[in-house]
Amino acid sequence: MSTSPKITVATTWLDGCSGCHMSFLDMDERLIELAQHIDILYSPLVDNKILPESVDIGILEGSVSSDEDVEKARAFRKHCKILISLGDCAVNGNVPAMRNHFKLADVIDHAYRETATLQAQIPTQQVPALRAIVQPIHAVVEVDIYVPGCPPSADTIWYVLSELIAGRQPNPSAVTRFGA
Numbered sequence: 001m002s003t004s005p006k007i008t009v010a011t012t013w014l015d016g017c018s019g020c021h022m023s024f025l026d027m028d029e030r031l032i033e034l035a036q037h038i039d040i041l042y043s044p045l046v047d048n049k050i051l052p053e054s055v056d057i058g059i060l061e062g063s064v065s066s067d068e069d070v071e072k073a074r075a076f077r078k079h080c081k082i083l084i085s086l087g088d089c090a091v092n093g094n095v096p097a098m099r100n101h102f103k104l105a106d107v108i109d110h111a112y113r114e115t116a117t118l119q120a121q122i123p124t125q126q127v128p129a130l131r132a133i134v135q136p137i138h139a140v141v142e143v144d145i146y147v148p149g150c151p152p153s154a155d156t157i158w159y160v161l162s163e164l165i166a167g168r169q170p171n172p173s174a175v176t177r178f179g180a
């Protein structure tokens with residue numbers, strides 16, 4: 001692995017469960033070695049909440065379910081040289097896309113009225129507007145690397161980042177399969 005300059009990384013989640021980010025943390029002691037090669041400039045895992053103008057690697061977890069998700073995906077595409085779809089939700093919609101079998105109005109009604117035990121009402125403020133269907137990230141922006149898995153294992157994430165740090169193109173399909 002090269003030692004300098006450090007590769008800059010940004011991560012965020014769209015419509016996901018944060019499990020892919022937890023898998024990132026599951027690299028455990030390898031995070032220490034990783035920290036010698038990368039700087040995480042923006043992420044739910046770090047304090048900085050302003051996406052820098054230019055980042056080497058952007059990592060997106062989760063599918064595109066709301067207008068806010070579209071904005072985040074476009075911002076990452078604009079500011080990141082390499083964009084990674086991390087996890088099955090990002091790659092193919094996965095769990096969030098299960099709602100695509102139902103009308104959006106019915107989904108919202110079920111979530112906020114039918115199953116509510118207190119103050120049943122549909123929120124109109126502070127909640128991003130949902131899109132009619134859930135889509136994978138590559139439906140709204142170009143993706144460079146797809147990393148399937150629910151979540152991808154820590155070993156897989158380590159492999160992908162190690163290859164990129166070494167200046168090689170990773171081949172995640174060689175070490176992953178959907179849902180595993």
Ligand code: SF4
Pocket residue numbers: 015016017018019020061062086087088089090094095149150151152
């Ligand atoms: S791929 Fe799995 S672990 Fe990752 S955000 Fe989706 S449901 Fe969670």
